[in-house]
Amino acid sequence: MKRYSVFAIAREAARYHMGWERAWASPEPRASYDAIIVGAGGHGLATAYYLGKNHGITNVAVVEKGWLGGGNTGRNTTIIRSNYLQDPSAAIYEKARSLYETLSQELNYNVMFSPRGLLMLGQTHHEVRGYLRTVHANALQGVQTEWISPQRVKELVPIINIDGPRYPVLGALYQARGGTARHDAVAWGYARACSAMGMHIIQNCEVQGVRSENGTVTGIDTSRGFIGCRKLGMVVAGHSGQLAEMAGFRLPIEAVALQALVSEPIKPCMDVVVMANTVHGYMSQSDKGEMVIGGGTDGFNNYTQRGSFHHIEETLRALVETFPMISRLKMLRQWGGIVDMTGDRSPLISKTPLANCFINCGWGTGGFKAIPGSGWAMAELMAKGEPGPLAEDFSMWRFKEGRFIDESVAAGVAH
Amino acid sequence: MLILTCPCCGVMADETELSPGYEAHLKRFGPGSTPEEFEAYMFARKNPKGVHFERWRHTYGCGKWFLAARCTATLEVFGTYPAQVSEPPADIIARIQARRPDWKADWQPDGKAPK
Numbered sequence: 001m002k003r004y005s006v007f008a009i010a011r012e013a014a015r016y017h018m019g020w021e022r023a024w025a026s027p028e029p030r031a032s033y034d035a036i037i038v039g040a041g042g043h044g045l046a047t048a049y050y051l052g053k054n055h056g057i058t059n060v061a062v063v064e065k066g067w068l069g070g071g072n073t074g075r076n077t078t079i080i081r082s083n084y085l086q087d088p089s090a091a092i093y094e095k096a097r098s099l100y101e102t103l104s105q106e107l108n109y110n111v112m113f114s115p116r117g118l119l120m121l122g123q124t125h126h127e128v129r130g131y132l133r134t135v136h137a138n139a140l141q142g143v144q145t146e147w148i149s150p151q152r153v154k155e156l157v158p159i160i161n162i163d164g165p166r167y168p169v170l171g172a173l174y175q176a177r178g179g180t181a182r183h184d185a186v187a188w189g190y191a192r193a194c195s196a197m198g199m200h201i202i203q204n205c206e207v208q209g210v211r212s213e214n215g216t217v218t219g220i221d222t223s224r225g226f227i228g229c230r231k232l233g234m235v236v237a238g239h240s241g242q243l244a245e246m247a248g249f250r251l252p253i254e255a256v257a258l259q260a261l262v263s264e265p266i267k268p269c270m271d272v273v274v275m276a277n278t279v280h281g282y283m284s285q286s287d288k289g290e291m292v293i294g295g296g297t298d299g300f301n302n303y304t305q306r307g308s309f310h311h312i313e314e315t316l317r318a319l320v321e322t323f324p325m326i327s328r329l330k331m332l333r334q335w336g337g338i339v340d341m342t343g344d345r346s347p348l349i350s351k352t353p354l355a356n357c358f359i360n361c362g363w364g365t366g367g368f369k370a371i372p373g374s375g376w377a378m379a380e381l382m383a384k385g386e387p388g389p390l391a392e393d394f395s396m397w398r399f400k401e402g403r404f405i406d407e408s409v410a411a412g413v414a415h
Numbered sequence: 416m417l418i419l420t421c422p423c424c425g426v427m428a429d430e431t432e433l434s435p436g437y438e439a440h441l442k443r444f445g446p447g448s449t450p451e452e453f454e455a456y457m458f459a460r461k462n463p464k465g466v467h468f469e470r471w472r473h474t475y476g477c478g479k480w481f482l483a484a485r486c487t488a489t490l491e492v493f494g495t496y497p498a499q500v501s502e503p504p505a506d507i508i509a510r511i512q513a514r515r516p517d518w519k520a521d522w523q524p525d526g527k528a529p530k
């Protein structure tokens with residue numbers, strides 16, 4: 001792998017940019033690998049990366065049915081924060097957020113992490129109380145957040161209307177080091193680093209079956225034939241139910257559509273991320289000037305990556321009330337992704353009923369922010385066969401045991 | 416927009432009139448069941464990519480619960496039927512089989528993945 005640097009740019013500028021090499025290789029699959037990861041989204045690629053970097057396991061393939069980063073990783077609105085309520089969540093999301101701080105340097109790939117600050121508006125007294133509780137919890141967890149007044153909100157976000165008729169802004173939960181990153185770059189950066197370690201990223205290869213002997217996984221059937229493995233990691237977000245069915249078990253997960261949209265580009269007007277969970281909308285401004293907008297999920301099982309129009313309408317209605325100046329904005333693009341929702345709105349990083357088969361899923365509407373921490377924890381689980389401190393609370397058996405990690409109460413919209 | 420005909424009042428209802436209730440034909444397990452049975456009933460879900468049977472409530476209409484057969488991969492609706500049955504009626508099954516010849520009935524409510 002040739003390093004990217006200012007010298008590389010100068011060198012290439014001098015020779016008409018003819019010397020850039022491909023960021024990752026597209027090899028033919030081997031007959032078998034020490035570990036196979038299914039799903040080349042951020043979580044799958046990060047898992048492979050930390051398997052190599054932290055545990056020295058590099059005979060690894062990442063198998064992807066489409067193109068890498070083409071799932072939810074390439075469809076999300078890139079909000080990064082770690083102001084969760086429960087200790088296990090705060091631990092893994094803060095690990096991820098802190099890894100994001102130096103990820104560009106580590107991967108030698110600009111993931112454009114922008115810790116521009118993030119506000120979660122309190123618009124009902126119930127919500128204010130909930131966020132005050134989160135601020136206190138975060139103080140104990142070592143996650144830096146604070147509760148700020150409506151006036152401070154107005155200073156940070158001049159375009160906001162703090163005394164709206166229905167839901168005036170009563171304050172906000174503020175995480176100064178929250179923000180955004182470039183979603184594609186996160187997938188591409190990890191993919192490039194994995195490829196440089198000799199791992200295989202095999203795109204356009206759909207997993208169609210999981211083979212096992214005596215309750216232990218032996219490999220996968222794919223659209224490009226059988227590939228053997230000693231360990232299997234299933235990291236397929238919305239398609240987790242399907243993969244679990246291939247491996248012979250069920251998950252506490254429903255797949256539903258979540259949509260997002262962006263406006264035409266406008267001049268810089270908002271340099272923080274604002275989430276309004278009571279009215280179900282959130283917004284940030286991309287470097288290109290587009291307002292990036294998201295809202296709530298659809299309420300029924302859906303694999304089409306298309307959501308219902310009335311949800312977009314609800315989201316925009318809420319945001320126009322909160323940011324009156326956007327009422328004349330034209331929306332450019334709208335899309336959907338299939339998110340994997342668990343009952344307690346927390347992920348699974350877990351062993352499964354099938355030996356040597358591991359699962360990482362259930363990140364639902366909010367897993368982009370978790371990618372580095374999740375990959376770190378999943379790699380440890382796969383390498384050692386047992387969860388480390390970051391993953392141990394996220395076992396799939398917590399539902400049977402009644403040990404929920406209840407984040408749906410902590411944040412209505414959990415991005 | 417998803418449109419379902421409510422079998423209780425006969426209205427063709429827009430999605431905005433309805434509340435989704437997820438997987439239908441679950442067999443309930445309560446006191447006296449094993450933790451595995453209770454977990455399977457309470458949490459483990461089929462969540463199929465394809466034919467699915469689900470509960471819906473005509474919230475902003477007659478208010479009643481009913482069941483629907485739908486394809487989650489295409490959003491095609493095969494039909495709706497009253498909730499007072501433990502498995503889908505024959506006419507719904509026939510309609511699904513006509514549209515999806517490869518589909519195998521798998522609504523047995525034991526919480527286990529079909530083999």
Ligand SMILES: Cc1cc2nc3c(=O)[nH]c(=O)nc-3n(C[C@H](O)[C@H](O)[C@H](O)COP(=O)(O)OP(=O)(O)OC[C@H]3O[C@@H](n4cnc5c(N)ncnc54)[C@H](O)[C@@H]3O)c2cc1C
Pocket residue numbers: 038039040041042043044063064065066067068069070071072073074075076077078079080205206207208235236237238239258259260294335336337338339361363364365366367368369370415
């Ligand atoms: C509209 C929207 C907005 C969002 N906004 C945010 C946000 O602001 N902040 C945030 O933190 N999170 C957000 N999320 C959630 C976030 O996008 C996801 O949690 C995260 O990207 C999941 O990453 P992943 O790697 O697990 O899944 P994915 O990126 O979906 O990757 C899974 C991969 O598995 C592949 N796959 C599936 N089945 C198979 C098979 N049979 N064989 C081989 N490959 C297979 C898929 O093609 C896919 O590429 C949002 C999601 C959506 C949809």
Ligand SMILES: [Zn+2]
Pocket residue numbers: 421422423424425426473476477478479
């Ligand atoms: Zn009705």
